Amino acid sequence: MRAALQTAASIALACLLVPAAAAAQTSTAIPMHSGPPATLPARPAPAPPLGWDRLSPAQQHALAPLRAQWSQLPPARQHRLAAHATHWATLPPGHQQLIRERLTRWANMTPAERRQLRDNARAFRNLPPAERAKVDAAFHRFQQLSPGERRALRQRFRALPRAQRLHWAAEHPEPPIPMHPAGTSGH
Numbered sequence: 001m002r003a004a005l006q007t008a009a010s011i012a013l014a015c016l017l018v019p020a021a022a023a024a025q026t027s028t029a030i031p032m033h034s035g036p037p038a039t040l041p042a043r044p045a046p047a048p049p050l051g052w053d054r055l056s057p058a059q060q061h062a063l064a065p066l067r068a069q070w071s072q073l074p075p076a077r078q079h080r081l082a083a084h085a086t087h088w089a090t091l092p093p094g095h096q097q098l099i100r101e102r103l104t105r106w107a108n109m110t111p112a113e114r115r116q117l118r119d120n121a122r123a124f125r126n127l128p129p130a131e132r133a134k135v136d137a138a139f140h141r142f143q144q145l146s147p148g149e150r151r152a153l154r155q156r157f158r159a160l161p162r163a164q165r166l167h168w169a170a171e172h173p174e175p176p177i178p179m180h181p182a183g184t185s186g187h
Contacts, residue, residue, distance in 0.1 A: 050078040059085040062096065065103040 052070050055063065062085035070078065088099050109117070124135060142150060
């Protein structure tokens with residue numbers, strides 16, 4: 001069985017490499033061009049703003065939390081959200097409700113809170129995979145706590161004097177866990 005797999009892999013590899021090798025042997029060198037430099041292809045024209053009234057009823061329902069801010073969103077983001085809303089309509093009702101809640105939370109955030117959330121998400125994405133797994137595991141353990149236990153843990157940590165928090169951080173040299181991991185409001 002193993003020999004058959006190796007043979008099949010060798011044949012597949014040969015089928016891929018032989019045409020490429022033949023093309024490389026028959027191709028001629030391309031002469032250097034001394035004319036004016038080629039221009040880069042033009043950027044696609046920016047998408048026009050997408051009016052709220054142009055959205056389907058299903059898209060309007062999914063994006064309702066953003067209605068008040070819709071006209072201030074960049075057109076590219078409007079089009080992206082409209083495309084996402086079309087997909088969201090195919091999801092189970094519970095998932096749709098979760099999306100609406102997150103959109104509502106986002107719509108109610110201040111610009112500083114949004115910036116902090118973006119920074120936390122960027123920091124999380126930039127972690128090495130092993131560290132990201134640790135943060136994810138810690139976040140899931142935190143999520144398993146009851147809302148009261150989470151609130152108490154936050155209050156206890158915030159009540160620590162700065163020196164004590166720094167001492168704790170020095171004793172736990174792992175990278176810090178973002179205060180509000182991406183997709184959460186910290187509640």
